[in-house]
Amino acid sequence: MPTPIPSPPRTHRPLLLAPAGNWECAKAAIENGADAIYFGLERFNARMRAENFTEGDLPELMAWLHQRGVKGYVTMNTLIFPQELPAAEQYLRSIILAGVDAAIVQDVGLCRLIRHLSPDFPIHASTQMTVTSAAGVEFAHELGCDLVVLARECSLTEIDKIQGQLGDREISIPLEVFVHGALCVAYSGQCLTSESLGGRSANRGECAQACRMPYDLIVDGESYYLGDKKYLLSPQDLAGLNVLPEIVKSGVSCLKIEGRLKTPEYVANVTKVYRSALDRIVQDLGISIEPARDLYNLEMAFSRGLYTGWFEGINNQALAHARFGKKRGVYLGEVTRVYPDREAITIDPIAPIKAGDGIVFDCGHPEDREEGGRVYEVFKSDNQSEVMLTFGRGAVNFRQVYIGDKVWKTSDPELDKQVRQTYAGDVPKFQRSIDLEIHGEVNQPLIAIARDDMGYVVQVSSEISLVAAQNQPLTTEKLIAQLGRLGNTPFCLGNLTNNLVGDLMLPVSALNQIRRELVAKLTTARSKPKSWQLSSTNQLIDLLPKVMHPGLNPPQLIVLVRKLDQIPAAIASGIATIYCELEDPRKYREAVQLVRATKQLSIPPQIFVAPPRITKPGENWILEQVRSSDADGYLIRNYDHLEFFKTDRCVGDFALNVANPLTADYFYQNYTLDRLTASYDLNIDQLTALISSCPRDWFEVTIHQHMPMFHMEHCVFCAFLSEGTDYTNCGRPCDEHQVKLRDRVGTEHILQADAGCRNTVFNGVAQTGAEYIHRLVELGVYNFRLEFVNESPEVVSETISYYQQLLGGQISGAELWKSLQLSSQLGVTRGSLGV
16 A cells, blocks of 8 residues: 655644734724734834824724634833833733733833743743844743844844744744835834934834934045935835745744834735735745735835845845835836926836826936926827826925926825725624534534634534435535635635534524524624733732942943043043944954953953944854953943853943933842943933932943944945945945934934944034933942944043033033034033923
């Protein structure tokens, strides 16, 4: 007998997670095939500009979602400040009681609070946690998270490595990735640009989108001509559709669509495209029946240009085309002729155009007002592909339209109407399959058991008994025909298993009644809120660290330098602890030797060195180089650092986002850290609350710095000073040139690369917390950090001297601020500590 050939295993289909900024968006997602939606409430979510839902909406919203077989995740993906913890606790209790399926969380302390209140309520580690490695996933796992959203910057190759390393660590936890939508140029959770420039923190849901603004490139002090490329930090939008089979193959459990600020039409359109593609991939049918149509729909939904992002690795030439930073749509072609008297233009279109469509004329200055309007008529030539487009009287100023202008279709009312119809009305449009089992024998009731994909099982028995069939017995086909009539319900029939014994009969009316009862019972069962455990005795106060008040230590300055020639200036100024952050870790050995070779001091300063802020799979060689410097200690910026340097002296840096006592306590108690750097998102009142709620010696506070605004995988050096795609072929212009980015108000922000070829943009204007330093000293803070970037040794010495005078009571904070403002070429701002 031949050995049967096993059928290939069915491809696992990841959940499709869609955004919902309001009720209509939620409906658009449901009716187009989303398996789950994510949404924010009035507070603690990273899209505070969205309409959002309320606590009062939760019971109704969750019942509705569950009736439709859809999960609902609440976003609490911001940092939580100390004064907000009691409100956050109440929020969590409401969320858990409402049967929400999970919370998406950034803040370490909030994760601890959730797990303290409920041992089983699911926590999803937000992309705001900046997880880029297996060490990061393990950190989240140990914290109590049930799923981890990886950073958008992870490639498919890196995702595969992370999955493999998790297996080696014997850790099983689902991973989620973003598959479509806007790309932040900076690592989520590490962007301080809005905070630095306007006091609006991206870590608090208040991003001002400075990455979408134009910048001039300044190279070695001179403007560098880039033609029409001005939007140097604005990536194209992510579209993972073309690599969706590879994403599915990587084993991720959930695919996330970005867009809680987008319209219901966007949500419906994008969700529909990806749901259809996923269903086809699972059946091994390819990505799409109509790839051109799908691309058109995605571009019309919202597009700054579509690209696979980092899924296929780094390509700095493709990530940001730099020509605009706002929605465009579908590219049609260039204006070939202009007829002002006829209010018309001609174009040779490469995409469909029809009357009613909206277009915009792109003359290469997207920062200015652009001409555009709705097409009134389209006249096609018999012999040419060129068409004439006419517009309504006065709709377009044709004196501002020129031959060669690019033309974009920004609106397609016909498509919008079709998309809106997918979620219009109250009758369910998208049905989810249920499986039925039918049991029975003569003189017994027919028993029908229904199971759905969420695990709900209901059973219904007929009121009358089955009888022997003289003719036309209940065959499987007849049962499918009658019980599968599930129109106007959220269900469709999947598999039906007929276990009837013998040839039996039951009236059609009885089968109809069974079908109606199955639908009603399953709907009721789904509507009940999830019963998560929720402790009535565990409270926030249980987790707060015990506050002790040891004797006050004299305040001291810690200086962070980013150039070797700044080290002697710091030593000569009597600084006892120096931090060093250099692009090339191989130079740390020289820095350490420079400090230890100090002859004029009996005890040389301590020197701590800083590894790069991001660590990806395969980059531990960089950490090995850092450790080989034999420094006194290390600045800890990520989860890999916590693991790699666990036996060394360490200081937790600002990138750990310590914003409340629960987070501070977790890092301080679980890792060998000398102290922690308070989050740069805190103003003086929030910082005061943090320090007051913890032992005083836990913290150091940065009081002078050029704020590290963008920290990004995108390499500006490679993208605009070379023709290369990444470090392998760029020629390393970062080694040869000093580069700055000049913004719209004329400030020149400093650009630096690190060992991983990631870029940091430092605010060109230094900021100071000098006016608050005595208040902080009174609270017991005695470690104050000054950070330098590209200052000369003379400026370093002068600045240190001013702060020493401030701590010595010789000048006031206001006098220091004024003095530095007068003596510094760039000026100093009071910065983010101001309330």
